[in-house]
Amino acid sequence: MKTIKAPFKLPNTLHLHYHKEATAALALEVMPAPAVVQIPMSQHLGAPSRPIVARGDSVGLGQPIAEPVGAVSAWAHASVSGVVKSIGEGLSTSGRPTTFIELENDGLDRPGSTLQPRPDWASADGKSLIPLIAAAGIVGMGGAGFPTHIKISPPAGRIIDTLIVNGAECEPFLTADQRLMMEKADLIWNGIQILRHILGGPRIRVAIEDDKPEAIRAMEKAMARADGDVEIVSLPAAYPMGAEKQLILSVLGREIPSGGLPADVGALVENVATCAAVYEAIVLGQPVTQRVVTVTGPLIRRPANILARIGTTLADLIAFCGGLTGQSGKLICGGPMMGVAQIGADVPMGKTTSGLLALPRESVRLFDSMPCISCNRCVRACPMSLLPCTITSAVEADQLETVEALHTLDCIECGCCSYVCPSRRPMVQLMRQGKARVQLARRQKQEQEKAKGKQG
Amino acid sequence: MLNTLLVPVLVIGLAGFLCGLLLAIAARFLHVFEDPRIEKVTSLLPGANCGGCGYAGCADYARAIVEKGAPPNLCRPCSAAGARDIAALLGVEAKAAEKMVALVLCNGGDVRSRRSFLYNGLAECVSADMLSGGGKTCRYGCLGYGNCARVCPVGAIQTGAHNLAVVDPGRCISCGLCVKACPRNLIRLVPASHSVHILCRNRDRGVMTRKACDVGCIACQKCVKAATGQGLHMEGNLAVVDYTLPLSPELVGVCPQKTIHQRPAGPLP
Numbered sequence: 001m002k003t004i005k006a007p008f009k010l011p012n013t014l015h016l017h018y019h020k021e022a023t024a025a026l027a028l029e030v031m032p033a034p035a036v037v038q039i040p041m042s043q044h045l046g047a048p049s050r051p052i053v054a055r056g057d058s059v060g061l062g063q064p065i066a067e068p069v070g071a072v073s074a075w076a077h078a079s080v081s082g083v084v085k086s087i088g089e090g091l092s093t094s095g096r097p098t099t100f101i102e103l104e105n106d107g108l109d110r111p112g113s114t115l116q117p118r119p120d121w122a123s124a125d126g127k128s129l130i131p132l133i134a135a136a137g138i139v140g141m142g143g144a145g146f147p148t149h150i151k152i153s154p155p156a157g158r159i160i161d162t163l164i165v166n167g168a169e170c171e172p173f174l175t176a177d178q179r180l181m182m183e184k185a186d187l188i189w190n191g192i193q194i195l196r197h198i199l200g201g202p203r204i205r206v207a208i209e210d211d212k213p214e215a216i217r218a219m220e221k222a223m224a225r226a227d228g229d230v231e232i233v234s235l236p237a238a239y240p241m242g243a244e245k246q247l248i249l250s251v252l253g254r255e256i257p258s259g260g261l262p263a264d265v266g267a268l269v270e271n272v273a274t275c276a277a278v279y280e281a282i283v284l285g286q287p288v289t290q291r292v293v294t295v296t297g298p299l300i301r302r303p304a305n306i307l308a309r310i311g312t313t314l315a316d317l318i319a320f321c322g323g324l325t326g327q328s329g330k331l332i333c334g335g336p337m338m339g340v341a342q343i344g345a346d347v348p349m350g351k352t353t354s355g356l357l358a359l360p361r362e363s364v365r366l367f368d369s370m371p372c373i374s375c376n377r378c379v380r381a382c383p384m385s386l387l388p389c390t391i392t393s394a395v396e397a398d399q400l401e402t403v404e405a406l407h408t409l410d411c412i413e414c415g416c417c418s419y420v421c422p423s424r425r426p427m428v429q430l431m432r433q434g435k436a437r438v439q440l441a442r443r444q445k446q447e448q449e450k451a452k453g454k455q456g
Numbered sequence: 457m458l459n460t461l462l463v464p465v466l467v468i469g470l471a472g473f474l475c476g477l478l479l480a481i482a483a484r485f486l487h488v489f490e491d492p493r494i495e496k497v498t499s500l501l502p503g504a505n506c507g508g509c510g511y512a513g514c515a516d517y518a519r520a521i522v523e524k525g526a527p528p529n530l531c532r533p534c535s536a537a538g539a540r541d542i543a544a545l546l547g548v549e550a551k552a553a554e555k556m557v558a559l560v561l562c563n564g565g566d567v568r569s570r571r572s573f574l575y576n577g578l579a580e581c582v583s584a585d586m587l588s589g590g591g592k593t594c595r596y597g598c599l600g601y602g603n604c605a606r607v608c609p610v611g612a613i614q615t616g617a618h619n620l621a622v623v624d625p626g627r628c629i630s631c632g633l634c635v636k637a638c639p640r641n642l643i644r645l646v647p648a649s650h651s652v653h654i655l656c657r658n659r660d661r662g663v664m665t666r667k668a669c670d671v672g673c674i675a676c677q678k679c680v681k682a683a684t685g686q687g688l689h690m691e692g693n694l695a696v697v698d699y700t701l702p703l704s705p706e707l708v709g710v711c712p713q714k715t716i717h718q719r720p721a722g723p724l725p
């Protein structure tokens with residue numbers, strides 16, 4: 001095992017002020033379970049889960065309360081023990097309406113997990129562990145929330161030769177993954193070993209940005225006696241280093257083809273928190289009922305890294321951190337670059353909520369966007385080497401063919417173009433619009449062709 | 457001398473005659489019959505090519521009427537008389553073609569419906585709707601960023617000062633483009649003759665609706681009782697007009713929330 005510098009350089013990155021000093025040195029705190037939790041049904045990418053409990057049912061900690069619907073979906077579990085208070089509708093942290101299961105905590109944490117622990121995983125068949133990961137409701141905990149059991153079952157013909165463990169955490173303000181690596185490095189390493197076993201022994205690259213030397217040291221210590229082709233890759237601290245495609249390019253020098261998946265270049269990226277969750281599920285038999293959240297920002301009285309139960313409302317998180325010091329201007333779930341601004345604090349956190357950022361009113365400025373001045377800064381900032389200025393103009397002019405031809409679907413919505421735009425144009429929003437419209441047009445075309453095929 | 461004149465005249469003349477003959481033969485054997493009525497029907501259609509009839513344009517629709525027997529009253533921009541003319545030309549019976557107009561089923565502009573936060577994103581309904589409802593407390597109401605107004609080919613929709621889309625029934629050609637453009641499905645085509653409307657699509661319980669908007673349907677059912685179930689009915693927590701039956705204008709006074717309106721809907725205060 002050795003630590004190497006990132007062998008490949010990314011074409012375009014931004015050097016942001018990371019603002020991590022407020023919480024980087026703070027140890028994880030376990031937040032007592034709140035009196036009421038609300039479990040959202042869409043905490044992952046894909047179809048929302050379907051509740052399998054009814055109002056008034058008694059549930060135990062870790063008991064499955066919602067089942068997956070369709071191919072891409074995930075289980076949801078009770079994060080406290082108690083009674084189902086209600087099943088209702090509300091907004092999730094992504095700003096979309098979703099169903100919630102509200103649980104009243106009885107404070108006993110009565111175990112209700114139905115998972116069978118497999119401490120003997122090393123002698124088990126790798127493939128037989130995948131259903132366990134699905135049943136534990138594990139999704140990509142870095143933020144995207146793609147169900148892990150699907151990710152680790154690559155399509156036929158694709159061989160995963162490298163498992164990249166994502167500890168980059170390039171979003172400013174967030175230190176959740178960093179603290180997890182510093183304090184639970186053994187847990188993460190054990191999880192990585194389980195994933196390696198399932199994937200049939202690929203080489204391991206643990207990628208961490210070089211502004212987190214303590215995290216690198218902790219992982220080095222945990223992996224000191226690792227066998228096989230295992231390396232820690234120290235990445236230059238830059239945004240968006242932790243994005244899947246950028247990480248693969250930086251570590252392996254492989255570029256994912258347009259519209260392709262990491263499996264197309266033989267790579268798989270898993271977040272460090274996901275690896276820890278895999279260990280907890282397989283060895284301890286615990287489904288995902290809690291995660292580390294960084295609660296920070298100039299407005300939080302006592303910024304902290306908290307181990308909180310899934311379904312804790314943002315208001316409870318803020319209260320645990322001593323409340324706000326002034327008038328709130330903006331509450332963001334996730335980091336400032338890709339996070340979603342919230343309309344209130346009564347929204348519950350989900351499996352992908354890695355941070356909560358509170359900004360004061362003075363620091364939030366309203367702006368009007370001006371026309372594009374063709375300065376080219378977005379082109380130089382785009383990590384996917386797209387032409388955001390041309391694409392967004394085409395979106396505004398409704399020229400769908402141009403939008404599609406310029407590979408808008410490859411946009412990772414990292415927000416670099418919006419960040420650098422001197423005209424303050426809503427670049428990411430327009431890119432997102434363009435993506436949605438191209439996808440809609442493709443779907444309609446497919447349906448038309450299907451209908452034609454039926455006729456003919 | 458004579459030859460130099462005569463030969464070319466003869467050659468050109470002969471060639472012209474032969475070509476003419478060829479064309480005459482071709483016209484006879486390769487003739488494609490085109491119903492002359494198609495052209496006449498096309499000239500009777502408005503030529504806006506809006507696609508509201510479901511065909512690829514006016515000419516395509518005319519062909520469908522003549523050849524496939526499509527009903528002559530599908531053209532929305534056509535007046536009833538226009539449909540009658542087409543029907544008379546083809547000798548078929550024109551079914552009563554009712555003039556339809558688009559109607560925005562929301563009356564909660566900024567004055568009456570509350571904003572929950574300041575939306576500073578893309579001024580466009582689909583984007584606003586995706587982010588926590590675009591700042592509108594009512595998650596069913598008109599966002600007012602004017603996607604419908606932008607697709608309207610005749611400029612019949614205005615969003616006005618209160619961020620509420622309003623259709624001018626006089627200008628509307630009922631092409632239905634705005635119906636598809638609205639991400640909240642607030643616009644529907646209703647018979648122009650129908651004057652009483654319920655301008656709300658909020659399907660929440662009354663308590664929730666009242667919190668969001670001053671003119672939302674709170675499902676008190678007074679209108680349904682007053683009309684004794686004729687012409688309107690409840691769909692969950694929302695009273696909905698049944699446009700196949702007439703409705704008495706007296707219902708306007710029955711609604712405690714002032715959700716029921718008589719067209720043209722009055723301007724906002």
